[in-house]
Amino acid sequence: MAKPQGPHPGLMLQNYGIVLDAGSSHTALYIYAWPAEKDNNTGRVEQTHSCKVKGKGISSYASQPWKAGESLTLCMQEAEQKVPNKRHHETPLYLGATAGMRLLNMENSSASDKVFQAVEKALQKFPFSYQGARILSGQEEGAFGWVTVNYLDDLCSCCVLTSMRFLSPSQGLETTGALDLGGASTQISFVSDNYDGSESPSNSVTFRLYGNDYNLYTHSFLCYGKDQVLRLALAQQTQSGPRTILDPCFHPGYTEIKNYSVLYDSPCVSGRKPQGAPENFTLRGNGSFGQCQEIVKSVFNFTSCKYSQCSFNGVFQPLLQGPFGAFSAYYFVMNFLNLTDTSIPLDTVKDKLARYCATPWDEVSYLAEYCFSGTYILTLLTEGYNFTFPSSCVYFQIKGSDAGWTLGYMLNLTNMIPAEAPDKPPLPHYVWAVLPICGKVKGQRMLLNTVLQITWIQGLFRRTKAFSQWRVHLWLKDILSI
Ligand SMILES: Nc1nc2c(ncn2[C@@H]2O[C@H](COP(=O)(O)OP(=O)(O)OP(=O)(O)O)[C@@H](O)[C@H]2O)c(=O)[nH]1
Numbered sequence: 001m002a003k004p005q006g007p008h009p010g011l012m013l014q015n016y017g018i019v020l021d022a023g024s025s026h027t028a029l030y031i032y033a034w035p036a037e038k039d040n041n042t043g044r045v046e047q048t049h050s051c052k053v054k055g056k057g058i059s060s061y062a063s064q065p066w067k068a069g070e071s072l073t074l075c076m077q078e079a080e081q082k083v084p085n086k087r088h089h090e091t092p093l094y095l096g097a098t099a100g101m102r103l104l105n106m107e108n109s110s111a112s113d114k115v116f117q118a119v120e121k122a123l124q125k126f127p128f129s130y131q132g133a134r135i136l137s138g139q140e141e142g143a144f145g146w147v148t149v150n151y152l153d154d155l156c157s158c159c160v161l162t163s164m165r166f167l168s169p170s171q172g173l174e175t176t177g178a179l180d181l182g183g184a185s186t187q188i189s190f191v192s193d194n195y196d197g198s199e200s201p202s203n204s205v206t207f208r209l210y211g212n213d214y215n216l217y218t219h220s221f222l223c224y225g226k227d228q229v230l231r232l233a234l235a236q237q238t239q240s241g242p243r244t245i246l247d248p249c250f251h252p253g254y255t256e257i258k259n260y261s262v263l264y265d266s267p268c269v270s271g272r273k274p275q276g277a278p279e280n281f282t283l284r285g286n287g288s289f290g291q292c293q294e295i296v297k298s299v300f301n302f303t304s305c306k307y308s309q310c311s312f313n314g315v316f317q318p319l320l321q322g323p324f325g326a327f328s329a330y331y332f333v334m335n336f337l338n339l340t341d342t343s344i345p346l347d348t349v350k351d352k353l354a355r356y357c358a359t360p361w362d363e364v365s366y367l368a369e370y371c372f373s374g375t376y377i378l379t380l381l382t383e384g385y386n387f388t389f390p391s392s393c394v395y396f397q398i399k400g401s402d403a404g405w406t407l408g409y410m411l412n413l414t415n416m417i418p419a420e421a422p423d424k425p426p427l428p429h430y431v432w433a434v435l436p437i438c439g440k441v442k443g444q445r446m447l448l449n450t451v452l453q454i455t456w457i458q459g460l461f462r463r464t465k466a467f468s469q470w471r472v473h474l475w476l477k478d479i480l481s482i
């Protein structure tokens, strides 16, 4: 008789958590799972399922709030199927809304309240442990994105090397910065040695993780997500209320009729609607990267800075430090344009983008906005934040799991990251010596972990940052099933 396959049933017990990311452009549901039997909640949390809600983001239902609730039903039913029945009641369910709802709340707070009421009503119908729906602040969105990036250990090879390059005896392993580009806002978050939170305290978020304090710099630029920036750029070109514009950020031969009221229907541009404009204007593309970059640059303000240094719009930013993980629209756009390899010299990237922008519309796919979006991303990174390429390591992919603020949000709310380090090292010292051998079994991915192990051992003598201990600790528990 064949032996039963798979691990012992006792090892299969899982806890689950569900987070709904109600973004400006769409809502997505994520299910996370972690082993139930691990003590101190230190078992590895994995994303087990995701579901993209059909239609637009919940803020688009301001005039029909009940539809915002209804829109979530299919994904919620899917979640009911994916989480075992026995775990439904213990599974926390969170909804976090970002820049779309921030803008709606600024514009019409009672409409935003009604959307939340409809969403709450819809979510409470499901058997999960509903924990509330709320708007995340820009700081929270940036900070939880950073936690996620540093929790996920499947970094690309570029960053394994770069992490090593950034290792210094006094610091231990650097954390990885996070770059998130949404539809309505964009976030930058990183730890910098020259930032202690005293300059521009509103950009500071502190975390206590595994016995160490992290002083994170984070900023969220509302209206600088890729959809709202397109509005800013179009507003820039329609100040005189023209009937036609020749837009260098769209392909030659591209034509679209745009409605003035629709374009200016956002707090990001509403104050600038030209008086006496006609109902519509025609946007014609002429595909010039250089001219497009001039327009994109004009939506950034570099003139005033009351701090020691700024990124743009008078916002303080300390010196960039460490590798960065760039996700959401950074990844969608740069992956589509085949520009995720940041070791390519900047001029080559610009040449490629210029060629793409100049491609006649009838030769490219139906997706019209990549020339604009690619130009915006390049300008935001190099002129806005001051990254230099190819020397800055920005990687546009985090393998294996969707990166975003949701995982960090859930880890925080379920206390899955201990604030204090364990009293003793997670394993006796001799175990470390055999780890490189275990590492080979799992192949390339182990390279990073080997680096982390070495760092951890160094840290026993040189006060290595506990964050890397935390990662290694989780990984060890994972591979050794302890
Ligand atoms: N190419 C491509 N673009 C996408 C995809 N998903 C979203 N986008 C676009 O990328 C931009 C950012 O999307 P998200 O990161 O989902 O933004 P969001 O969370 O809705 O917006 P925020 O509330 O500002 O964070 C939007 O312009 C989306 O329309 C995708 O799978 N592929």
Ligand SMILES: [Ca+2]
Binding pocket: 023, 024, 098, 181, 182, 183, 328
């Ligand atoms: Ca988002």
